[in-house]
Amino acid sequence: MISAKPSITKSLSHSPRILQLKKHIVPRLLRWYRRNGRELPWRKERDPYRVLVSEIMLQQTQMSRVLQKYPLFLKRFPSFQTLARAPRSQVIRAWQGMGYNNRAVRLQQLASTVLHQYRGRLPTSILELQKLPGIGPYTAHALACFVHKVPHPVVDTNVSRVLKRLFPRELKPTQRVSEDINRIWALAHALLPHRHAYDWNQALMDLGALVCTAANPQCSKCPISQACPSAHKITRGRVRRKKQERGRDAIPNRIYRGRIIEFLRHRTNGRGVTFSLVACAVKANYTTKDERWLRGLIRGLERDGLLTIRKKKGNVFLTLPD
DNA sequence: AAGGCGTGGAA
DNA sequence: TTTCCAAGCCT
Numbered sequence A: 001m002i003s004a005k006p007s008i009t010k011s012l013s014h015s016p017r018i019l020q021l022k023k024h025i026v027p028r029l030l031r032w033y034r035r036n037g038r039e040l041p042w043r044k045e046r047d048p049y050r051v052l053v054s055e056i057m058l059q060q061t062q063m064s065r066v067l068q069k070y071p072l073f074l075k076r077f078p079s080f081q082t083l084a085r086a087p088r089s090q091v092i093r094a095w096q097g098m099g100y101n102n103r104a105v106r107l108q109q110l111a112s113t114v115l116h117q118y119r120g121r122l123p124t125s126i127l128e129l130q131k132l133p134g135i136g137p138y139t140a141h142a143l144a145c146f147v148h149k150v151p152h153p154v155v156d157t158n159v160s161r162v163l164k165r166l167f168p169r170e171l172k173p174t175q176r177v178s179e180d181i182n183r184i185w186a187l188a189h190a191l192l193p194h195r196h197a198y199d200w201n202q203a204l205m206d207l208g209a210l211v212c213t214a215a216n217p218q219c220s221k222c223p224i225s226q227a228c229p230s231a232h233k234i235t236r237g238r239v240r241r242k243k244q245e246r247g248r249d250a251i252p253n254r255i256y257r258g259r260i261i262e263f264l265r266h267r268t269n270g271r272g273v274t275f276s277l278v279a280c281a282v283k284a285n286y287t288t289k290d291e292r293w294l295r296g297l298i299r300g301l302e303r304d305g306l307l308t309i310r311k312k313k314g315n316v317f318l319t320l321p322d
Numbered sequence B: 001a002a003g004g005c006g007t008g009g010a011a
Numbered sequence C: 001t002t003t004c005c006a007a008g009c010c011t
Helices: A006-014 A016-036 A048-058 A063-076 A080-085 A088-094 A102-117 A126-131 A137-146 A157-166 A177-191 A194-210 A253-267 A275-282 A288-303
Strands: A308-312 A315-319
Touching: A006 A016, A006 A177, A016 A177, A016 A194, A048 A063, A048 A102, A048 A137, A063 A088, A080 A102, A088 A102, A088 A253, A126 A137, A137 A194, A157 A177, A157 A194, A253 A275, A253 A288, A253 A315, A275 A288, A275 A315, A288 A308
Parallel strands: none
Antiparallel strands: A308 A315
């Protein structure tokens, strides 16, 4: 659990500026949310399982993609039980188009854990939730609030961006990234209106997604721009260069991983497909000098539970796991 | 603590 | 065409 140091939390919740801003901001943003908030399927769900699926799908994934896949996945796997007992291959196939396939594996592992260790009930506490596979600080807090209605703050990339712009002084980056993260959570906690935690969290995320966007924020449409030191002063999003990823032919390894799984989704039948067939399907101009590299990728996918390696008569066959 | 991990539409 | 990015998590 992300827990702010008490001293920081206390100083924040007692800061005159924080208190004044909170009094000003909370009612305005909640009013804006009632009028402009998005109507999303998971916002009216009561079943913990169905909310959980939405939160996992939304990790680093665009709304439009989730809106498309969410109902299909729930129809195929309506409960912890059906998901836990399904063949892994079916879960991976249902995840097609979502990206980050590890999430599908962890979600199924989570379903199994909930079924067998928690009697089919999703844990309530942040601590227990965060022990589950695929659930980190954000998702644990989101589930506590959105499923169990416990007044916890949530900090995702949207909330983080909004708060940094609203409190540039309090959240000025330090030397340590972990310290920066602690401060954001502490501030989110200090701002939280406990009686309206659910709507407040959703409102902050909607504001970040619709108005206070990373590039070209619409400050003129922002309900709290009056209280925002950064209003109309944001010229451009950060242009931080990312380090080049390891791969082949300027294509990152994870792209090849994705291609391998995508190929197996469609071409796997019965015995599976041979190593060489996968090799040709996945990389243009595949040669034997790529063999060591490709074997490494496949080993990694096997470790992640995303495929199964079978050896018959000296040949290697690949399939999605049972 | 930094780097690995997909996908496909938009800029 | 290329680049960038979107409700994070894990090691």
